[in-house]
Amino acid sequence: MTFTLFTYGTLMRGSYGWPKGKAAVLEGYERIPNPLWLRSGHTSRRAIKTVVPKDGSSVEGVLFDVPNSAYERRYINGYEGDAYKRIKVTVKVDGQSVRAWVYVGLSPEDYDAKMAKQQAKWEAEQTKWRKKHGLIP
Numbered sequence: 001m002t003f004t005l006f007t008y009g010t011l012m013r014g015s016y017g018w019p020k021g022k023a024a025v026l027e028g029y030e031r032i033p034n035p036l037w038l039r040s041g042h043t044s045r046r047a048i049k050t051v052v053p054k055d056g057s058s059v060e061g062v063l064f065d066v067p068n069s070a071y072e073r074r075y076i077n078g079y080e081g082d083a084y085k086r087i088k089v090t091v092k093v094d095g096q097s098v099r100a101w102v103y104v105g106l107s108p109e110d111y112d113a114k115m116a117k118q119q120a121k122w123e124a125e126q127t128k129w130r131k132k133h134g135l136i137p
Helices: 035-039 070-080 108-132
Strands: 002-007 020-032 047-065 084-091 096-103
Touching: 020 096, 047 070, 047 084, 070 084
Parallel strands: 002 096
Antiparallel strands: 002 047, 020 047, 020 084, 047 096, 084 096
């Protein structure tokens, strides 16, 4: 069992155990510096990239049929980190349309909201643990 993944950056090299990828094009998107990297002080030339919708544009990349194991999903999700989300898109491979997953960068606002939600969840778990162990009333 596999899942289809379109890559446009460092994952274009693939990973150990992945079959050879195929050249593919994601139409209606453009590749840009990830705004989160720019916000953290990186220059646009050296910033990690993301893709965003843009009519008339396209992004060249590589399509992989990745082994659909819990390990591979954790590896890829961990590699992409909290600053990306996975969405389903249609890419072109040898003139054919193929449905695939792609990781797109979160906007700075969406990233901040995600981090605030994770922080609130962590704090609630810590409070529950402290109450359970008599550290707070």
